[in-house]
Amino acid sequence: MQNFLFDVDGTLLDSEKMYMLAMQQALDETGRHFEYERLAQTFGTTGKIAFQQLGIPDDEIPGLIDIWQNYTKSTYDTMRIYPGIEAVLQQLHENPRLTTAIVTSKLAPEYQRDLVTNFPLDQFMDGHVTADEVQRGKPAPDSLQLALAKLKLMPNQTIYIGDTIYDLQAAHAAGLTFGLATWGGPKAQSLIRDSDEVLDQPHDLLNLIG
Known part of the structure; x- marks a missing residue:
């Protein structure tokens, strides 16, 4: 090659923990609880596709991504x-x-x-x-x-x-x-x-x- x-x-x-722990917190904030193992299955694709795979309505995804990105500030030191x-x-x-x-x-x-x-x-x-x-x-x-x-x-x-x-x-x-x-x-x-x-x-x- x-x-x-x-x-x-x-x-x-x-960086899995950084993203997935923050995603879990963001989803919890909107009243949706997912086990870490389920969220980890979405790791590796874009935030939009990940939330779509979790069944989040498209019109809620942009706001949820903003919340998620904010939570990564507290999990960043795991990377x-x-x-x-x-x-x-x-x-x-x-x-x-x-x-x-x-x-x-x-x-x-x-x-x-x-x-x-x-x-x-x-x-x-x-x-x-x-x-x-x-x-x-x-x-x-x-x-x-x-x-x-x-x-x-x-x-x-x-x-x-x-x-x-x-x-x-x-x-x-x-x-x-x-x-x-x-x-x-x-x-x-x-x-x-x-x-x-x-x-x-x-x-x-x-x-x-x-």
Whole structure:
């Protein structure tokens, strides 16, 4: 592979608790209680799609997203970079034969906060695509297709690294190889089976260079 596209949440950043605990608080505020495990099933897609999957009426979603984002201020300190990520991203980025980029369900302000200001992984990237740049979020392939167009990448030389079924579905819909990052925790056997590459630690990414 010559081109490495990365999901963020659950792949580069351990951020599930930050988002899901805040989502749980936001839903509780509006009189809806969900167990954490149910909310975690929506992790990896956009806020709008996540709330739709939970059965929230479309007209209530924008306000609920605002409440959710406000609650992340109190859960933000649970987020961290996965061990080994920075060193591997630096090696990939310093290789003149390779292209590295982020394709994320984060909105542009979240990207600035998380990947530029607080966890500066953007320095190792040649570009990025955020959720507000496309009409449809993952599992639709729109954001990956935009990344290919922006950076003029060949699909058959490109791998998307992610951690959820939404990442896999988006990658395959875009005609890309999918690499499953398992360092964030156990994955369903069906997800492991359907992935093209299974990566147990960040250093395994270096074995995909070709």
